[in-house]
Amino acid sequence: MDQIVESPEKKPLANTRKVFVKTYGCQMNVYDSQRMTDALSEQGYEPTDTVEDADLVLLNTCHIREKASEKVYSELGRLQKMKRKRAKAGAADLKVGVAGCVAQAEGAEIIRRAPVVDLVIGPTTYHRLPDVLARVESGQRVIETEYAVEDKFEHLPEINREKTLARGVSAFLTVQEGCDKFCTFCVVPYTRGSEVSRPLSQLIVEARRLVDAGVREITLLGQNVNAWHGEGPDGKPWGLGDLLYHLAEIDGIARLRYTTSHPRDMDMRLIEAHRDLPKLMPYLHLPVQSGSDRILKAMNRRHKAEDYIRLIDQIRDVRPDLALSGDFITGFPGETDEDFEDTIRLVERVGYASAFSFKYSARPGTPGADLPDHVPEEVKAERLERLQKLLMAQQTAFQQSLVGQTMDVLMEKPGREPGQMVGRSPWLLPVIVDANPAKIGDIISVRITKAGTNSLHADPA
Known part of the structure; x- marks a missing residue:
């Protein structure tokens, strides 16, 4: 779902220029949009x-799903019409930029096809945005998509309180970017580059600044977040589990989460963090994509279905209240009916509280696009419908299981009705609380009274 970066409730100066950022895709793009705005x-x-x-419009794009580029060009067409209309009215000129993964993959093509675009900037170079804009102001059309040698995070401004x-009281913190796994369906290694981990000291500084700004919950982000590694204060190699233990010691951080993970990088230290850290919420997004070993091999996932199931059992052994989320692809090239049945059996065996599922779409430049035996679209759709029906039934069952339970909820914003507040459960579900005297940022105990389609209703406990 497209997301819009919210603007602070602050009256701008008379000579202040305005920027509108439209964000497509994942949480990392939301984080990137916020940092570009900063x-x-x-x-x-x-x-x-x-x-x-707006005086400047930035489209922060995602290249993961089918027709991602078409959505961008459609939006650029609307902006072209708006720019012409403003020019006829004698209004200030509108500058348009494309950022993110589509920009990285198709920079020159965007400039060629869309005359409205003034700048194209990739996800590893958005710290150069002010310099790029200066060149645009001089009349240039700029493509800035070469992978940055310098650390972009060191060149971004400090967190603005x-x-x-x-x-809000929940914030993202990117700890890792890029991916070295090269799954055959995925464009991330080509648009985000190789895996890069941010230094521990940099992360601690940013986390403390978030806390100083009133943040209570931090979600660590990465294309492959549990591949994060660095040097600890003791000079020894650290992984994501060690980082979570360290962040949990910061006063003011009430909750920690992380996403998105790869099964191959779930080590024992990270599993132990789920056992030992009350601040680490019992919710894990761990994509598997397929339940068929044959298809997993074709996807270059480099694990088997049983490896994944064994890993889930290990984590649930130490954290029985864990809720699991996953990603699934139906109709990957060569997928037979039996391969799909393997996926259904895995879903039934594991049980998911939520999931994201899609038909396979060939991404240009990925090995999967060149594989033989592509599955007909109608078969992909039939399989997806059946899979989603099962996943929705599991999601409904999980949410219904919470009715009658008492849990702690982080209050995030006012509700739609007077006196109503909306918070976040440990399992990431929105919780609507009536007659609630709490303030935003409070963590209160509530009793769940009803489960809706995508949210819970509760009374103060």
Whole structure:
């Protein structure tokens, strides 16, 4: 779902320029959009949630799913019409930029096909955005997609307390970027580059600044987040589990989460963190993609279905209340009916609280696109419908199992009705609480009274 970076409730200066950022895709793109907005604020740009008010529009794009590029070009067509209309009215010129993974993959093509675009900037170079804009102001159309040699995070402005506070009491913290796994269906290694882990000291500083800005819950992000590694204060190699133990010691952090993980990088230290850290929420997104060993091999996942199931059992042994989320692809090239039945059996064996499932779509430049025996679209769709029916039944059963339970909820925002508040459960579900005297940022005990389709209802306990 497309997401819009929210603007702080702050009256801009009369000469302030405004930027509108439209964010497609994953949480990492949301984080990137926020950091781009922070970088632009030092250049006199204030965020706006109204595209018509913007002096600069940035589309922060995702290249994972089918027709990602088409969505971008469609949006650029609308912006072209808006730019012409403004020009006829004698209004200030509108600058348009494309950022993110589509920009990285198709930079020159975007410039060729979309005259409205002034700049194209990749996900590893958005710290250069102010310099790129300066070149655009001089009349250039700029493509900035060469992988940065320098650490982009060192060149970004410090976390802005006011802007962070306006975004809420939960925040993202990117700890790792890129991927070295080269799954045959995935474009990430080609658009985000090789795995790079941010230094421990840099992460601790950013986490403390988030806490100082009022953040209570931090979600660690990475294309392959549990591949994070670095040097600990003792000089020894650290993994994500060690990082979580360290972050849990920071006063003010009430909750920790991380996403997205790869089964091959779930080591014992990380599993132990689920056992030992009350601040680490009992929710894990761990994609498997298929339950067929034959298809997993074709996908280059480098694990078997039984390896995945054994891993889930290990984690649930130490954290019995763990809720699991996953990713699934139906109709990968060569998938037979029996291969699909293996996926159904895995889902039935594991049990998911939520999941993301898609028909396979060939991504240009990936090995999967060149494999033989592509599955007909109608077969992909039939399999997806059956899989989603099963996953939805499991999701409903999980949410119904919470009715009557008492749990701690982090209050995040006012509800739609007077006196109502909306918080977040340990399992990431929104919780609507009536007649609630709590303040945003409080963690209160509630009793779940009803489960909706995508949220829970509760009374204060």
